[in-house]
Amino acid sequence: MEKNEKTSLAVQLQTPAKRMFWMEWRGRSITYISVWIVILVLLSLLWFITSKGLQPFLNGEVTLSQFFSSNWNPQDNKFGSLYIMLGSFMVTICATIISAPLGISAAVFMTEIAPKWGKKVLQPTTEILVGIPSVVYGFIGLTLLVPFIGKFVGGVGFGLLAGTLVLSIMILPTIISISVDAIESVPQKYREGSYALGATRWQTIWRIVLKTALPGLMTAVVLGMARAFGEALAVQMVIGNVPNAPFDFFTSISTLTSMITQNMGNTVPSETFNQILWSMGLVLLLITLVFILLIRFITRRRDA
Amino acid sequence: MSQTLTVDKFHVYYGEKHALDNISISFQPKTVTALIGPSGCGKSTLLRSLNRMNDFIPMFRTEGSVRLGEEEIYDSKIDVVNLRKRMGMVFQQPVPFPLSIYDNIAYGPRIHGTTQKKKLDQIVEKTLQQAHLWEEVKDRLHKSALGLSGGQQQRLVIARVLAVEPEILLLDEPASALDPISTEHIERLILSLKEEYTIVVVTHNMQQAKRISDQTAFFLHGEIVERNETQTLFHSPIDQRTNHYLSGQFG
Numbered sequence: 001m002e003k004n005e006k007t008s009l010a011v012q013l014q015t016p017a018k019r020m021f022w023m024e025w026r027g028r029s030i031t032y033i034s035v036w037i038v039i040l041v042l043l044s045l046l047w048f049i050t051s052k053g054l055q056p057f058l059n060g061e062v063t064l065s066q067f068f069s070s071n072w073n074p075q076d077n078k079f080g081s082l083y084i085m086l087g088s089f090m091v092t093i094c095a096t097i098i099s100a101p102l103g104i105s106a107a108v109f110m111t112e113i114a115p116k117w118g119k120k121v122l123q124p125t126t127e128i129l130v131g132i133p134s135v136v137y138g139f140i141g142l143t144l145l146v147p148f149i150g151k152f153v154g155g156v157g158f159g160l161l162a163g164t165l166v167l168s169i170m171i172l173p174t175i176i177s178i179s180v181d182a183i184e185s186v187p188q189k190y191r192e193g194s195y196a197l198g199a200t201r202w203q204t205i206w207r208i209v210l211k212t213a214l215p216g217l218m219t220a221v222v223l224g225m226a227r228a229f230g231e232a233l234a235v236q237m238v239i240g241n242v243p244n245a246p247f248d249f250f251t252s253i254s255t256l257t258s259m260i261t262q263n264m265g266n267t268v269p270s271e272t273f274n275q276i277l278w279s280m281g282l283v284l285l286l287i288t289l290v291f292i293l294l295i296r297f298i299t300r301r302r303d304a
Numbered sequence: 305m306s307q308t309l310t311v312d313k314f315h316v317y318y319g320e321k322h323a324l325d326n327i328s329i330s331f332q333p334k335t336v337t338a339l340i341g342p343s344g345c346g347k348s349t350l351l352r353s354l355n356r357m358n359d360f361i362p363m364f365r366t367e368g369s370v371r372l373g374e375e376e377i378y379d380s381k382i383d384v385v386n387l388r389k390r391m392g393m394v395f396q397q398p399v400p401f402p403l404s405i406y407d408n409i410a411y412g413p414r415i416h417g418t419t420q421k422k423k424l425d426q427i428v429e430k431t432l433q434q435a436h437l438w439e440e441v442k443d444r445l446h447k448s449a450l451g452l453s454g455g456q457q458q459r460l461v462i463a464r465v466l467a468v469e470p471e472i473l474l475l476d477e478p479a480s481a482l483d484p485i486s487t488e489h490i491e492r493l494i495l496s497l498k499e500e501y502t503i504v505v506v507t508h509n510m511q512q513a514k515r516i517s518d519q520t521a522f523f524l525h526g527e528i529v530e531r532n533e534t535q536t537l538f539h540s541p542i543d544q545r546t547n548h549y550l551s552g553q554f555g
Binding site for chain 2: 187189199200203207211212
């Protein structure tokens with residue numbers, strides 16, 4: 001009888017520990033397996049894009065200096081993509097020049113000037129805008145913007161200006177919502193301290209709030225730029241898709257993304273043209289990497 | 305330079321809540337007045353009403369008058385920004401701006417229009433010396449103020465307030481978040497600043513009130529129960545409730 005009780009006690013003590021062990025083990029296994037799947041997928045993607053992207057150069061069909069030249073003529077096996085890359089940069093930079101000040105100002109309004117209205121009305125609105133698919137933005141651009149520019153501003157309507165405007169509207173909500181987060185994370189005490197010294201609201205916003213939020217605001221802008229740089233569909237619909245030099249707002253140009261979306265279906269994998277599209281994809285990947293490193297760098301400086 | 309601050313039949317409401325009830329008290333130049341009382345008794349509310357920091361609270365409403373010298377501070381025509389400049393406020397938590405030590409001090413003068421480097425240098429050195437901080441930080445003026453210790457940060461904040469040349473100093477439990485040594489620094493600093501300023505200090509620490517103040521007012525439930533010379537109030541309080549509070553029967 002006594003012995004029996006003892007074992008039951010031992011069992012009682014042991015069982016929860018054992019159960020705990022299995023639960024721990026199971027939980028850990030699930031997370032481990034998940035993370036390995038993710039890493040594997042990412043690595044194979046990277047490997048695939050890199051090997052495909054480097055193929056034309058390794059085969060000797062195109063040299064790097066040819067690829068980075070401005071001589072584009074696929075029929076003649078000339079794949080100088082300089083203007084296409086510059087097109088991507090131009091449209092990104094122009095869109096950011098419009099969106100960054102607009103977005104940050106709007107974020108300041110929503111958090112500092114009219115927080116109630118901003119929280120209730122503007123913030124949900126921007127969140128909805130983030131969720132609108134890019135093809136819709138492109139469609140609106142194509143239907144309204146392109147004819148308008150062609151008729152009243154200049155050129156045929158397609159081109160750098162249309163791309164810039166569509167992109168600037170697309171990245172605006174991204175910039176606004178991340179800027180709002182950055183500004184809201186500035187401690188209220190900084191504002192109080194500033195007001196107590198006799199600062200006006202504008203002085204407080206300009207010298208304390210924005211200054212403190214600067215790393216976050218820069219992150220917002222860089223993320224907006226990354227989105228603009230990687231956007232394909234909407235851009236392709238309004239930019240014109242002719243690889244001209246992208247230094248004129250009213251001529252049709254091309255970007256890396258629009259070139260890929262436009263031609264991936266019209267070429268076959270054995271063609272050099274198709275392989276060059278992969279090289280463009282690789283360039284996109286590398287530049288996105290630069291954006292991500294930039295954000296890392298900015299946020300690390302904030303912590304230091 | 306320093307002014308008398310007169311509070312006269314002053315009421316504060318937060319919506320329905322009657323936070324301050326018929327407060328009358330005056331703060332004299334070159335005097336430290338301590339406001340004591342249990343949490344929620346209204347002492348901080350009074351302090352923050354004096355430089356109109358409560359304006360940011362929705363539903364905040366006042367009756368009665370607060371006068372700085374001859375000026376009515378709740379007059380709708382008064383320049384609130386300038387008023388806050390004249391009444392330097394130090395909060396419980398030391399909150400330096402995330403800028404350099406130098407820029408923290410120079411912030412006030414800069415927003416009020418001083419841009420000459422030489423003038424700013426002078427202000428920075430003078431106020432840091434006033435705040436007994438100069439010796440500790442003079443070699444790292446352009447380093448971030450966030451690297452200072454809590455006690456140093458609070459002295460920096462006081463120096464920052466002094467840099468805008470206020471007439472009154474409002475200190476809201478300035479040492480309650482600090483260790484004993486830093487507290488001693490702050491107390492000595494307050495005593496030395498008494499020579500030039502009208503000082504109002506809210507404190508939870510009755511020993512501190514005894515050490516640094518000339519006048520003490522005891523608050524309870526939004527009213528001033530008793531107000532007297534500090535020595536008199538602590539040694540022979542007239543009101544029974546003051547006596548109970550001071551002897552630690554509630555707090």
